[in-house]
Amino acid sequence: MAEALLEVSKLRAGYGERAVIEEVSIAVAAGEIVTIVGHNGAGKSTLLRAIFNLVPDRAGTIRLGSTDLFPLSPDRLLSSGVAYVPQGRSIFPKLTIAENLRMGGYTIRDERLLARRIDHVNTLFPVLPERRAQLAGTLSGGEQRMLEMARALLVDPQLVMLDEPSIGLAPRVVALIFDTVKLLKREGKAVLMVEQNVRAALAASDRGYVIELGRIRLEDAGPKLIDDPRVAQLYLARRAYTQR
Amino acid sequence: MMKLLAVEGVRKRYGGVIALADVSFAIEQSGIYGLIGPNGAGKTTLFDVIAGNTAADNGRVIIDDREMTGALPYRLVRQGVARSFQECRVLSEFTCLENLLFAAQPKTLGHGIAQIFTRRDAHRRAALESARHLLDLVNLTAYADAPASVLSFGQRRLLEIVTTFIMRPRVLLLDEPAAGVNPALLETLDRALRAMIAERTGVFLIVEHNMTFIFALAHEIIVMHQGVVLERGTPEQIQASPRVVEAYLG
Secondary structure, three states: OOOEEEEEEEEEEEEOOEEEEEEEEEEEEOOOEEEEEOOOOOOHHHHHHHHOOOOOEEEEEEEEOOEEOOOOOHHHHHHOOEEEEOOOOOOOOOOEHHHHHHHHOOOOOOHHHHHHHHHHHHHHOOHHHHOOOOEHHHOOHHHHHHHHHHHHHOOOOOEEEEEOOOOOOOHHHHHHHHHHHHHHHHOOOEEEEEEOOHHHHHHOOOEEEEEEOOEEEEEEEHHHHHOOHHHHHHHOOHHHHHHO | OOOOEEEEEEEEEEOOEEEEEEEEEEEOOOEEEEEEOOOOOOHHHHHHHHOOOOOOOEEEEEEOOEEOOOOOHHHHHHOOEEEOOOOOOOOOOOEHHHHHHHHOOOOOOOOOOOHHHHOOOHHHHHHHHHHHHHHHHOOOHHHOOOEHHHOOHHHHHHHHHHHHHOOOOOEEEEEOOOOOOOHHHHHHHHHHHHHHHHOOOOEEEEEOOOHHHHHHHOOEEEEEEOOEEEEEEOHHHHHOOHHHHHHHHO
């Protein structure tokens, strides 16, 4: 791996006394797609939320290049180059697509800069300008995810974090979403996503981590992990069982 | 053989989403059963149907050889069904003992809540004895008279689980009991569940994502995927099943 852009070290996070992730150390290089897979409840979403300072109790270090991200509030994180697309629909269904995009540029004071960025995003996602006056709630699930990713690009982030972008989508649309993730990479963004759609997500990733019960257990190149028997072993706790 | 718990052809749809496509299984042997499956497999919906929290669109639910399809939760409680939820639910301002005694109110009579604390009858003595025994099972005897709010998260979980057991249910549904419980308390939980099932004939059906925990504890595992039962077998059989691996890794 090239020099790390995002570097998370010994991160512990949870809610009250309930630690959800412990001793988590991960890195993402510039322009790299990194996916974290693991069971429901393993701590995937909490990890992203902790990086974005949305979890009450945290310890550890989080850096982006030379910037210490740990103490920054979510709005400061946005202006420091980190965008976060949470799980579930985060679009504004009663606003138009054009209005949704403008909301993504809410922190940008310079109207001309905002217009330039919206233009650029519209060229990347041609489906959006075609439907700019349409209410976002009328888009299909896959289109809504694309709108979220497009919106995240408006702050011109260095790192985009995606929480289960493929959840609830039909298999054909899932492929489209992972193509869009690769588009983010071509735009020079680093991508950190968590996924339960294990094989499809790893196939689209440069590297992957497997998280189990709040700890990172495995790390390797994405395509290598797809057929790594250790992943299945972790999912079905075979190692632990044979120890008994 | 008697069906302790059976579901037959259960379907449940929420709008355009099919949560349960067609679920059937029967449990005749007393014991601990794990219910696992990827996110969205339908596990919690199935619990809701069995416990009467939601009505199935089709199919039958059988408890103790009696058809209970569509019965309301209070009737199912009388029939011996108890459940816990993913979110921990204890009465934090009441003592641990009081938490258990609340749950031990006679479910077949219209008793007022206050009576359970004032009447010194046989029921109360039996309930007290049972409550103390259960607190002991989860190492909470020292906290019997302390408010549940002083307990750690894991201890509150343990209290909640023995609370569901005080009426000696025939069918106990536990939704992710191990979630967020630290390793030391997990051992206590494992031991307590084994002791509880040994005390009576019944079915503990446990949804769990901590595979180490459930594979070590359960007699048998039922795997759900996309609203149907994908596989059923011993933990060893399930761990060796390519179909189960496929379901998880997609």
